[in-house]
Amino acid sequence: MAKQKGERADEFVQLWTRHSRSLYVYIMTLVFKVNLAEDILQETAIAAWKEFDNFTTGSNFKAWASKIAYYRAITVLRQRKAAGHEFHLQCLELLAEDATPDSPDPDRRFELLHECLQALKQPELDLLSHRYGAGDTVSSIAKRLNKTDSAIYKMLEKVHRWLFDCVTRKLNAESA
Numbered sequence: 001m002a003k004q005k006g007e008r009a010d011e012f013v014q015l016w017t018r019h020s021r022s023l024y025v026y027i028m029t030l031v032f033k034v035n036l037a038e039d040i041l042q043e044t045a046i047a048a049w050k051e052f053d054n055f056t057t058g059s060n061f062k063a064w065a066s067k068i069a070y071y072r073a074i075t076v077l078r079q080r081k082a083a084g085h086e087f088h089l090q091c092l093e094l095l096a097e098d099a100t101p102d103s104p105d106p107d108r109r110f111e112l113l114h115e116c117l118q119a120l121k122q123p124e125l126d127l128l129s130h131r132y133g134a135g136d137t138v139s140s141i142a143k144r145l146n147k148t149d150s151a152i153y154k155m156l157e158k159v160h161r162w163l164f165d166c167v168t169r170k171l172n173a174e175s176a
Helices: 002-031 035-051 061-082 089-098 104-117 121-134 136-145 151-176
Strands: none
Touching: 002 089, 002 104, 002 121, 035 061, 061 089, 089 151, 121 151, 136 151
């Protein structure tokens, strides 16, 4: 029995090592913050190990672990929202649908996202930087820019949509 447990631990380590980078990229598409994504990745590793007995050898580990990561991200974002950090869980659900672990090469999607970010104008970059980099609330950004919260949400939605469309266009051009 001990040998089986040891073999199972080896299997987990091999699978985790193989897929942890793409899981990190997936989590980044959900939360947009490096430190938060790293924390969620660690929590996902712990939870995945605890639940590894429920994983069927030979099935899709990345999809299985991504589901755990998704629920970890929801939990963390709900906690942050309760602590006064705004985030729409509907937005997370849409992002998760667009960034499924079975999407074509998540690392490539992340590279394309970086390219698209470079194409943004400075005001849009500043908005994203304040919201996701510094973790400013929508209300604080609205006050600083002398706009309503609703206007900031609309600006963020417009930038998110543009980034999504940009990445999609680039992926489609590569596959054509």
